[in-house]
Structure formats: structure tokens, C-alpha cells
Amino acid sequence: MASKAVKAPGTPRAPPGTPQDSGSPREFETLRLQREGGHVLHLQLNRPQKRNALNLQCWRELRECFQELSQDPSCRAIVVSGAGSAFTAGIDLSDFALLVADLPEDVARRAWGLRQKVVELQESFTAMERCPKPVIAAVHGPCIGAGVDLISACDIRFCSQDAAFQVKEVDMGLAADVGTLQRLPKIVGSQSLVNELAFTARVMRAPEALTCGLVSRVLPDKETLLEVALGVASAIAARSPVAVQGTKVNLLYSRDRPVSEGLHHVATWNMAMLQTEDIPKSVQAALDKKGPEDVPFAKL
Numbered sequence: 001m002a003s004k005a006v007k008a009p010g011t012p013r014a015p016p017g018t019p020q021d022s023g024s025p026r027e028f029e030t031l032r033l034q035r036e037g038g039h040v041l042h043l044q045l046n047r048p049q050k051r052n053a054l055n056l057q058c059w060r061e062l063r064e065c066f067q068e069l070s071q072d073p074s075c076r077a078i079v080v081s082g083a084g085s086a087f088t089a090g091i092d093l094s095d096f097a098l099l100v101a102d103l104p105e106d107v108a109r110r111a112w113g114l115r116q117k118v119v120e121l122q123e124s125f126t127a128m129e130r131c132p133k134p135v136i137a138a139v140h141g142p143c144i145g146a147g148v149d150l151i152s153a154c155d156i157r158f159c160s161q162d163a164a165f166q167v168k169e170v171d172m173g174l175a176a177d178v179g180t181l182q183r184l185p186k187i188v189g190s191q192s193l194v195n196e197l198a199f200t201a202r203v204m205r206a207p208e209a210l211t212c213g214l215v216s217r218v219l220p221d222k223e224t225l226l227e228v229a230l231g232v233a234s235a236i237a238a239r240s241p242v243a244v245q246g247t248k249v250n251l252l253y254s255r256d257r258p259v260s261e262g263l264h265h266v267a268t269w270n271m272a273m274l275q276t277e278d279i280p281k282s283v284q285a286a287l288d289k290k291g292p293e294d295v296p297f298a299k300l
């Protein structure tokens with residue numbers, strides 16, 4: 001039986017705002033992070049006057065937020081939404097110039113510096129993908145450019161009827177470089193559709209997003225969308241974190257590899273994880289005709 005993590009006597013309680021503290025989550029400038037019940041966190045992109053355009057601070061905060069939530073044992077599922085009338089208007093266009101500011105003059109050093117900045121931006125969304133806690137995107141209104149990159153890194157996507165998705169990068173004169181071109185073809189079954197969207201920047205509305213598999217549910221309005229997304233997050237959070245996080249890690253590992261490698265990985269993974277106390281607890285609950293919601297699983 002695995003032993004429970006017990007805080008050593010005299011260990012100071014984490015100060016409010018640090019991820020270990022299950023009280024108030026950390027405060028950000030461009031994001032709003034709220035705890036919704038026990039183990040669910042709701043992250044809002046929070047620049048509504050700018051339609052949640054992602055400025056450099058926001059990219060940085062997203063990266064930090066997901067790196068911290070990955071380590072936060074009191075977090076088991078995350079919902080990402082946008083404050084105000086849009087999910088996000090994509091990259092903050094007034095910050096575009098900053099990307100090339102202060103770079104050296106020499107072409108090689110300039111290119112190297114710019115590459116580093118692109119990799120840092122990529123990391124903001126890769127941190128969401130790598131976070132072992134499931135991330136649900138709840139999209140309402142416009143979801144443009146970097147917004148599509150962002151939701152492509154999430155595990156589950158729901159939207160409201162008014163959602164409008166646009167792979168807008170070609171209209172800005174660039175090839176999308178923070179995840180859409182790599183992840184969207186794995187989400188949407190049709191490479192032809194992905195190509196069309198990426199070459200033309202055509203707006204895709206909710207019904208088509210549902211049909212093509214970009215989202216798995218369309219809800220009538222933002223309020224219902226958040227209710228449903230938070231409900232699904234609660235259902236995830238009620239289950240064994242050993243099981244849920246192991247499932248995410250292995251789904252992601254297997255996505256880009258042959259079946260044989262995925263099977264090899266999960267066998268090695270479960271050499272350790274099958275020894276969890278969560279299995280006998282879950283089995284006993286099932287025998288007692290109870291659900292996972294009735295089992296108090298220890299933090300992970």
C-alpha cells in the first residue's frame with residue numbers, strides 16, 4: 001500500500017497564493033485564476049477590453065501558470081475560458097514589433113535570438129499540453145490565430161454557438177508557429193480541411209467545428225458552456241488523480257508514436273502505478289455500489 005504524503009511537523013504552511021496552498025490561487029496581471037470547488041481551477045484570459053489579445057506578459061503568465069499547476073497537488077482539472085465578449089483575438093498585434101526589438105544586427109545572431117523568442121512562445125502552450133492535469137478549453141466568440149494554437153494544446157474543447165475559429169496567421173504574413181500546424185491535423189481528421197483553413201484563414205463556426213471534431217460539444221451560450229465545462233472538470237477531479245494523470249501522460253505519449261511503443265511505455269508506467277492505494281479503494285467502492293465521487297483520494 002502506498003504511503004500518504006504527510007507534511008512533517010513544523011513545516012510552514014505555504015503562503016497564500018503559492019500553488020501548494022489549496023486556499024487562494026496565485027494572482028496574475030493578464031489572467032484570472034479561481035478555484036471552483038475542491039480541485040478544479042478556472043483560468044480566464046483576462047484582458048476583455050482588448051478581446052483577450054495575448055500580450056507578452058500574458059504569454060509569460062500562461063507559461064508560469066501551467067508550470068505551477070502541473071506541480072500543484074490540489075489541482076486536478078483546469079478550465080480555460082475568456083473574459084468578456086471573446087475567447088481571444090490572438091497575439092497582441094501591438095507587441096509584434098517587440099518580438100524583433102533589441103536583437104543583434106548580425107543576421108545569424110538576430111535569427112538565433114528570434115528563434116529563442118518563438119520557442120518561448122511555443123512553450124506557453126506546450127506547458128498546457130504537458131501539464132498532467134486535464135485542461136478543458138471553453139470557447140465563446142472569436143478564437144483567432146494564437147487562440148487556435150492555444151486550444152489545440154488543450155485536452156478537451158467545448159464551445160458555445162457563437163464561437164468562431166480562425167487560423168489567421170497567413171493574413172498576418174506568417175506561417176503559424178506555436179502549435180496549430182503541428183497539433184490541429186491530429187485533432188481534425190481531415191488534412192484537407194486543416195490545409196484549407198490554414199491557407200485561407202477562413203472563419204469556421206461552431207457547427208462545423210463540431211462536425212470536424214475540433215470541439216466535442218456545442219452549448220447554446222457562454223453561461224451554459226462554463227457550467228458544462230466546470231461540470232466535466234469536476235467529474236474528472238472526482239476520480240483518482242493517479243488514474244487520470246496517468247491516462248493523460250500515456251495518451252499524449254502514444255499520440256505521436258507507434259502502438260508498440262505506447263504499450264511498452266504504459267507497461268513500464270503501470271509497474272509502479274498499479275501499486276497505488278487508489279485501485280483497492282476504487283474496487284471496494286464499486287463492490288459497495290458507490291462511485292468514484294464517494295472515494296476520498298489522496299492528493300498527487
Ligand SMILES: CC/C=C\C=C\CC(=O)SCCNC(=O)CCNC(=O)[C@H](O)C(C)(C)COP(=O)(O)OP(=O)(O)OC[C@H]1O[C@@H](n2cnc3c(N)ncnc32)[C@H](O)[C@@H]1OP(=O)(O)O
Binds near residue numbers: 054085089092144177
Ligand atoms: C511568433 C508569432 C506567434 C504567434 C502568432 C500568432 C498570430 C495571430 O494570433 S494572428 C491573429 C491576430 N489577431 C487578429 O487579427 C484579430 C484582430 N481583432 C479582431 O479582428 C477583432 O478585434 C475581434 C477579435 C473580431 C473583436 O471585434 P470587436 O468585438 O468588434 O472588438 P474591436 O473593437 O475590434 O476591439 C476591441 C479592442 O481590442 C483591441 N484588439 C482586438 N484584437 C487585438 C489584437 N489581436 N491585438 C491587439 N489589440 C486588439 C482593439 O484594438 C480594440 O482596442 P481599443 O483600444 O478599444 O481600440
